Amino acid sequence: MIQGQRDTTERGPRFTRRALLLSAAQVGVMGLLGWRMHQLQVDKADQFRLLAEENRISVQLIPPARGLIFDINGVALATNEPVYRIVIVRENAGDVEDVLNRLARIITLTPEDIARTREEVARRPAFLPVTVIERITWDEVARVHVNAPALPGISAEVGLSRVYPHGQDTAHVVGYVGPVSEYDLSLISEPDPILQIPRFQIGKTGVENKLENAMRGTAGTRRIEVNALGRVMRELDRQEGDSGADIQLTLDSKLQAYVEARLDGESAACVVMDCETGDLRAIGSAPSFDPNLFVRGISVPDWTGLNENMYRPLAAKAFQGTYPPGSTFKAVTALAAMEAGVLTPEETIYCRGFVEVSGTRFHCWRAGGHGNVNFNDSLKFSCDCYYYEVSQRVGIDAMAAMARKMGIGVRHDLPLSAVASGLAPDRQWKREVRGEEWRIGDTVNASIGQGYVLASPLQLAVMTARLATGRNVEPRLIHAVDGVVQPIIGGESLGLNENFLRRTRQSMFDVVNHQRGTAYGTRFDIDGVKMAGKTGTSQVRRITPEERARGVTSNDQLPWERRDHALWIDFAPFDAPKYAVAVVVEHGGGGGSVAGPIGRDVTMQALAGGFPAPEAYPAATRGRATEIQDRVRNLLQERGRIEAGA
Structure with missing residues (x-):
């Protein structure tokens, strides 16, 4: 009996020390968790908020309006007109081939359109939109919108395209624009990011080419909210770029x-x-x-007709x-x-x-x-x-x-x-x-x-x-x-x-x-x-x-x-x-x-x-x-x- 009381008396202090150590460990763990939670929720809140935003917000470049060209009397020689186009984003489309085949059943696409799109999609970064077809009608745009759930990664846009009202009269002087090619990019040591936009138009010949930097303008940006499927939910904000410079020629x-x-x-x-x-x-x-x-x-x-003409119409x-x-x-x-x-x-x-x-x-x-x-x-x-x-x-x-x-x-x-x-x-x-x-x-x-x-x-x-x-x-x-x-x-x-x-x-x-x-x-x-x-x-x-x-x-x-x-x-x-x-x-x-x-x-x-x-x-x-x-x-x-x- 006396032995049992002695054992109990001896175990008491040992139990108390263990309890204190355990409690201290628990407090330490809780403190560590609390510190980590404070770090995540307070100290690094902005960083993680940005990461979350990037998962649901897409930043896109807005092409600027190209500068216009006029004659000495103010008559327009080169202008811009709005056009509708269909674009595809590879990272949102999934099976690109399947999506293009579905799109071809809704609007008219030539084999050349599909082949070119397939080539550009493979060459461009997955997040960049690639133009499938442009200069389509409003009716075709409406059909694409109606069938949007079946066309992931596909969207319709309105943009600007170059027009030359005087056509052949000023072709050799004013020149013309065309989509940026790999050759064009190879000539530029530090290309403007806007040139990466598929089918973005730059000057190829004449004044359009020689005054390209002045007439191109600077790109704007817009932030859009997308859902988990990549669908655009709303536009959060937009910052317009600067239009290119207008050029007045001495021509009459x-x-x-x-x-x-x-x-x-x-x-x-x-x-x-x-x-x-x-x-x-x-x-x-x-x-x-x-x-x-x-x-x-x-x-x-x-092209063959122009190139093989013995009078050389392409030569200025x-x-x-x-x-x-x-x-x-x-x-x-x-x-x-x-x-x-x-x-x-x-x-x-x-x-x-x-x-x-x-x-x-x-x-x-x-x-x-x-x-x-x-x-x-x-x-x-x-x-x-x-x-x-x-x-x-x-x-x-x-x-x-x-x-x-x-x-x-x-x-x-x-x-x-x-x-x-x-x-x-x-x-x-x-x-x-x-x-x-x-x-x-x-x-x-x-x-x-x-x-x-x-x-x-x-x-x-x-x-x-x-x-x-x-x-x-x-x-x-x-x-x-x-x-x-x-x-x-x-x-x-x-x-x-x-x-x-x-x-x-x-x-x-x-x-x-x-x-x-x-x-x-x-x-x-x-x-x-x-x-x-x-x-x-x-x-x-x-x-x-x-x-x-x-x-x-x-x-x-x-x-x-x-x-x-x-x-x-x-x-x-x-x-x-x-x-x-x-x-x-x-x-x-x-x-x-x-x-x-x-x-x-x-x-x-x-x-x-x-x-x-x-x-x-x-x-x-x-x-x-x-x-x-x-x-x-x-x-x-x-x-x-x-x-x-x-």
Whole structure:
């Protein structure tokens, strides 16, 4: 009994110590749990709330509205229109193939649409929406909404797509947009995230491409709430981005439309330039194409038709094409000689129909020659032998330097695709590029704009404006960006002898208005306003001595691609130059008979602001000129550029 009491007494303290230890452990565990709960619910509440939000909230980019393009009078040349599209998000769709097959039973999808979507879905991140089809009707949108439960990951959106109201008239200048390609992304070191949006449109050619960064704008964002299936429940907030900058060009859309219509049926180009400011009022290349085809996705037949057309409608001949300038270059040769002091305007040179240089005979276009001719006669009659002689006196280096001063062989800085530099060759160029020494025969050829000399219609227009003003007129295409007028560059004196320039202008006036001038048939008179000009014909084939002996084959008896190029330059009014015009008709034949009438009509249109009165044409050419103007007027009406009866 006494032993039992002792055991109980001894166990009491031990029990009490265990209870205390257990209680302390329990308190410690509870404290740890409490601390952890405080950490999770208070200290890290924002972090876990964000994780939860990300499971139910999706942040999406909102494409900005692309900047618009206008002409000098505020006429829209490139706009945006709302379009409906269907998109799919892979992470919400599950079985993409199955969803696309279901969608194809609700709206019309081509095999190409499905194949393209399948390819883009596999290539893009799972969370990015991929466009399945766009430009669908509201009825198709409604059918997709009604069948939404059976189409996981599918949704309808409204977006903006590019439209070119003037179509082919401005295609080569304005350019066009298209979906971002992998190649486009490879050219950018740090692509804007918005470019990852499938089928997001960026500029591909022309102004659309060169001013892409300014016109694209910045993306906005929106937060949307989605359920466990990925369905959009509501839009929580939206932050709009900034629209792209609006661009105002120097082009006059009415004159541009006229130029394109006047060139219809030819493989040709025409440039109209303001002599005072350098503003480009029209840049025409024919044939042209509809840029809207590329925005919507050009079909294989349409692409094949454009790509295989021998007249090359995709080429912007006005500033990408280069051609031997022919006799339009003669003023450059003469100015170089007069400035060098090896020629005076009054000096005469005898033309007997050919000149022999180093055993080679160089012929004048007039087989019997022109006799004694001075500078005025040489341009008025377009005598070749005069320039053969002059070029040997002055040399190619001085001629090339003068050509560059007049704008040939210089790449003019314009926001256009692949602006050509042309070529004003000299001794160093041939040595470096051809690995050969320059020959005297090369100089003789260059004197009349043949041989290695190359110029674009744009450069010929610049040359003409500089001849007309004696100033360093620089071409300008952008008038304003978001309402901010862009500065006029250049305009300073060329530093040439004014007497020589005045003699050159008078000779160009006589080319058109003197009875023996090579372009007398292209003259006009609008209330006393007249023009000065120069014809040009450049060979694309070599005429052999045998052919010359039996008679040179006329252009109309040759295949089209072997005919001469026809060229023309002019400025008007003669006594106060406002416009400079250059025309090139590929394989057109004679400059005076083919390119000249086009240049005349375009110049008259620019001066009159519309179709001139028939009385402005000489009586001898009035019937033919009126017939052509009627054809152009009808074509403009068909294209919706002018109203019937205008």
